Amino acid sequence: MKRISIVVPVYNEEENIAHFAAAVEEVMGRLPYDYELLFIDDGSSDRSREILRMLGERDGRIGSIFLARNYGHQLALTCGIDHADGDAVITMDGDMQHPPELLPQLLKKWEEGFDIVQTVRLTTEGVSVFKRMTSTYYYRLLNLLTDVEIQEGGSDFRLMDRKAVLALRRYREHARFIRGIVCSLGFRRTTVDFVAQARYAGSSKFSLRRMISFALDGILAYSVQPLRAGLYVGLMSALLAVVLFLHVLFETLRGETVPGWSTIVVCSLFFGGMQMMMLGVCGEYIARILQEVKDRPLYLIACDNRPQAAEKEAHDG
């Protein structure tokens, strides 16, 4: 029987975990697959860990790995993908925004021979206009700036065949934007549309600050266009300087002087600002280079509660 790994990062989801696990069990129980439900606890401080331990004791198909602290959604996902041993790996959120009812559809596409089945979020129920608009325009900008075509409305709810999983595991960058990496992998891909429900319980763990940092990761990890912006601005200002010089020359030949302290102030402020901005852009890239060359571990595991881990320990001991 083929084995499916379902990887779910959770962070302070005490009210959602049991409900989610039951919903998955309900759907997967009807399908002819062996499966593991692997939760990655991303440093929760509520009762999530207690609940995960309890679920694991009751059901041998449910395992969990506890990270040493909060590493963020993308790294928690990475840990899950690194440890999932199924023939196919499905990643999804634990708050019911990624409906488990979609699982049979993803598996069907996989059986048809697709290696990556990406879901596309058509709309999200109960989400502000602000979040929807920023998301749409963000993906447009991203596609404008980068070479890889990144799915608009793409989410981290997807199925990957084992060979795509092994390929993805070879990407060890710290600032990660998994959707971008998956889009650049290749393989046989297809998409499945869905409407994301509102969260079952609790609130979103993504603050505006985290969203901005995630958005920056997406752009800076996939594009060097921002660095090139300095070149364009420089060329433009040089052109402007030539035009201004011709104007001054013309007026001087006519015997007039060009009054212009305000022009000087505006120009120096504008170009001073531009220079600082480009310095900031360079700084962002340099900070990322520093982070990557340090090559620290992506995440640390505090406790591995998978049945496989217990067996291995017994064997080793």
Ligand code: UDP
């Ligand atoms: N999550 C995580 N670590 C974090 C933040 C979130 O593992 O630092 C998990 C969270 O528990 C959920 C999933 O990632 O299962 C998606 O997070 P959330 O629902 O808050 O994001 P949104 O759906 O609002 O984009």
Ligand code: MG
């Ligand atoms: Mg959510």
